[in-house]
Amino acid sequence: QQQVKQSPQSLIVQKGGISIINCAYENTAFDYFPWYQQFPGKGPALLIAIRPDVSEKKEGRFTISFNKSAKQFSLHIMDSQPGDSATYFCAASGSNYQLIWGAGTKLIIKP
Amino acid sequence: EAQVTQNPRYLITVTGKKLTVTCSQNMNHEYMSWYRQDPGLGLRQIYYSMNVEVTDKGDVPEGYKVSRKEKRNFPLILESPSPNQTSLYFCASRLGTALWDEQFFGPGTRLTVL
Numbered sequence: 001q002q003q004v005k006q007s008p009q010s011l012i013v014q015k016g017g018i019s020i021i022n023c024a025y026e027n028t029a030f031d032y033f034p035w036y037q038q039f040p041g042k043g044p045a046l047l048i049a050i051r052p053d054v055s056e057k058k059e060g061r062f063t064i065s066f067n068k069s070a071k072q073f074s075l076h077i078m079d080s081q082p083g084d085s086a087t088y089f090c091a092a093s094g095s096n097y098q099l100i101w102g103a104g105t106k107l108i109i110k111p
Numbered sequence: 112e113a114q115v116t117q118n119p120r121y122l123i124t125v126t127g128k129k130l131t132v133t134c135s136q137n138m139n140h141e142y143m144s145w146y147r148q149d150p151g152l153g154l155r156q157i158y159y160s161m162n163v164e165v166t167d168k169g170d171v172p173e174g175y176k177v178s179r180k181e182k183r184n185f186p187l188i189l190e191s192p193s194p195n196q197t198s199l200y201f202c203a204s205r206l207g208t209a210l211w212d213e214q215f216f217g218p219g220t221r222l223t224v225l
Contacts, residue, residue, distance in 0.1 A: 006153070032210035043115075043201050043216025044154070051211070089153055097142070097161070097208050098169065101153035 003027055004092050006102025014110050019077040021105045023090035026071065030092040034099070035064065035075050038087045047088070048075070080109045113138045115217035117202050123223045124192055132187045132220050134202030142205045142212070143185040144169065145177065147198040148219075154201065160185055161208055192224045 005024045013019045023033075034049035050057045050064040050073065057064045063076040077084055090102040115136045124130055136143065144159035146169075156169030160179040174196055176188040185204075189196060200220045205212040 004153075009151075041218070043203070043219055045216065046213045049211065093210050097210070098156055098159070099154075099214070101155070103151050103153045 003100045004102045010106045012108045013080045019080045022074045024072045025092045029094040032093040036089045082109045085109045117217040127191050134185045136204040140204035145187045146201045194224050197224045
């Protein structure tokens with residue numbers, strides 16, 4: 001049973017638009033929520049991460065919004081660029097050191 | 112250059128023929144792990160190791176073995192591969208066991224079992 005549900009599976013956004021990917025989790029013991037970016041033929045790479053003591057974290061054009069009561073978190077990519085086209089994974093982890101991954105979202109930014 | 116390397120990058124084999132995928136990191140990381148990536152399922156952890164000679168099962172360990180005799184190396188062994196092990200495999204490492212330690216991934220090994 002997947003413990004982190006990610007949506008949508010795929011997303012097409014116009015250049016300059018906002019890309020939004022959502023994740024929901026079940027285990028209230030999770031306390032670390034990273035997002036990874038994966039380009040074709042490459043391994044995932046950490047993009048941005050948040051802990052539940054804050055509701056938002058911003059790094060450049062990338063923002064994580066976190067809603068602890070709803071057990072949801074989302075990635076927002078502002079001013080989306082063609083170079084942002086990739087597969088994005090959310091993940092969650094608790095005290096057992098293991099990352100539980102979402103299924104991934106394939107993002108395409110149309111020029 | 113700090114990196115995680117995997118070999119081979121591509122492998123086609125037949126059912127039952129033992130194989131090993133090597134993984135090596137040059138960052139002196141304590142924690143290493145193996146994942147498989149399948150469409151619609153994200154990444155699922157196979158095995159992980161928190162230090163030399165310490166290994167533990169992840170979510171999908173059946174049909175796989177690992178060893179951690181040296182800090183830098185963490186090979187994945189398939190004693191008798193089956194077609195359902197056809198997948199994209201990633202090795203990863205991180206400095207320690209702190210949740211916020213960044214995890215670094217290798218380039219992946221695409222395995223096909225006929």
